[in-house]
Amino acid sequence: MLPVKRILRPFAALLLAAAVATVPAAAAHASDAPHTGWNDYSCKPSADHPRPVVLVHGTLGNSVDNWLALAPYLEDRGYCVFSLDYGQLPGVPLFDGLGPIDKSARQLADFVDKVLAATGSAKADLVGHSQGGMMPRYYLKFLGGAVKVNALVGIAPDNHGTTLSGLTNLLPYFPGARDLLSAATPGLADQIAGSDFLARLNDGGDTVPGVHYTVIATKYDEVATPWRTQYLTGSDVHNVLLQDLCPLDLSEHVAIALFDRIAFHEVADALDPAHATSTTCASALS
Numbered sequence: 676m677l678p679v680k681r682i683l684r685p686f687a688a689l690l691l692a693a694a695v696a697t698v699p700a701a702a703a704h705a706s707d708a709p710h711t712g713w714n715d716y717s718c719k720p721s722a723d724h725p726r727p728v729v730l731v732h733g734t735l736g737n738s739v740d741n742w743l744a745l746a747p748y749l750e751d752r753g754y755c756v757f758s759l760d761y762g763q764l765p766g767v768p769l770f771d772g773l774g775p776i777d778k779s780a781r782q783l784a785d786f787v788d789k790v791l792a793a794t795g796s797a798k799a800d801l802v803g804h805s806q807g808g809m810m811p812r813y814y815l816k817f818l819g820g821a822v823k824v825n826a827l828v829g830i831a832p833d834n835h836g837t838t839l840s841g842l843t844n845l846l847p848y849f850p851g852a853r854d855l856l857s858a859a860t861p862g863l864a865d866q867i868a869g870s871d872f873l874a875r876l877n878d879g880g881d882t883v884p885g886v887h888y889t890v891i892a893t894k895y896d897e898v899a900t901p902w903r904t905q906y907l908t909g910s911d912v913h914n915v916l917l918q919d920l921c922p923l924d925l926s927e928h929v930a931i932a933l934f935d936r937i938a939f940h941e942v943a944d945a946l947d948p949a950h951a952t953s954t955t956c957a958s959a960l961s
Contacts, residue, residue: 713746714738716793718755726825727794728946729787730758733805733932734772734862741804744934745942749802752943755794759786761810762862772806775861776872779806780813787814787823798825800946804932805899806866808832808890813876815883826887828945830932833899834890834907835877836868840900843867868904882909889945891931891938893917898928915941921956936961 712718720727728749732741738758746756761782762774772779787799801811801824808829814820815827838844846853846867857864865872882888888907894916896902906914917924917931917938926935940958944951 712750712754713742713756714758715755716790718794720755720794720796721753724752724754724947726796726798726800727755727757727790728800728802729783729790730756731761731783731801731803731807731811732758732772733803733807734762734866735770736804736807737769737771740769741807741932744936745802745932745939748936748939749943749946754946757786757790759783761786762806764860773860773862776806776810776865777813777817779810779862780818783811783814784818784820787820791823798823800824800826800828802828802830802942802946803832804830805833805928806862809834809866809876812881815886816876821883821885824886826889826945828889828891828942829905829907830891830938830942831893831896831899831902831928832890832905833866834881835904836870836873837866837899837904838868838901840897880909881907882912886911887945887948888912889941890914891917891941893924893926893928893931893938895925895927896931913945917941920954921958923956935959 730742730746732738738760742758746758749756759782760771762772762779764773767773790799791797803811809832811820811827812834815824853864864870888909888911890906890912892902892905892915894902899905917926920941921937924935924937926938931938937954937956937958940954940961944954
């Protein structure tokens, strides 16, 4: 690369990040007054978008804060959008996704049934971030969700667990640490690479028939690591690296779901592949 390009590239990346961050800024007060169509149980899916979209937050997230940008983005494109809270621990408000993941999957199952009953739809599409992109696979595989879900889109999902950039490798050096983690925050323990939960989830294959899977990853992920373990293997899987779509995109684990409109564009393509358009750096302004 020419020296001039080396100099200009960081500035270009900075400009792109600024564009990504500023376009959805108006959604910052959505927690006070969610947009019509987001958790609006009178919303009826249109012929263009016949399935409701259920958003599944990540660890330490909740049904509002995780989706202040993506929920309005999808609503503005004509979707009925719903989001749930799951994995709550007693005495821990707002920071959810900490309970046992198999129980969280049952909460998701109940919520999907509620959404389908309200909208009159036969199936829903699921979009999840981090644990929220992985946990629904338990619902699909073990709780009958495959007949009620058309597509699962995972944004930085820890499908095969995480090493937390190598930190979990230190647990054996601290006797009792893993047991303490399991007792206090079982949802965290379940996500450690090699956990009993993940062994059961991935035994026999990553996917189930009849569901379309998309994984959107970023190589700058510092939480769901190594990032390549986010990818799924199966006959109906589309694995996407954000930087293959836009090399200038610097989003890491949190930013990819909170305000990255390049990732959002890829989510929209996955929800409506018949009308998909190419995702590029310019998608930050779409």
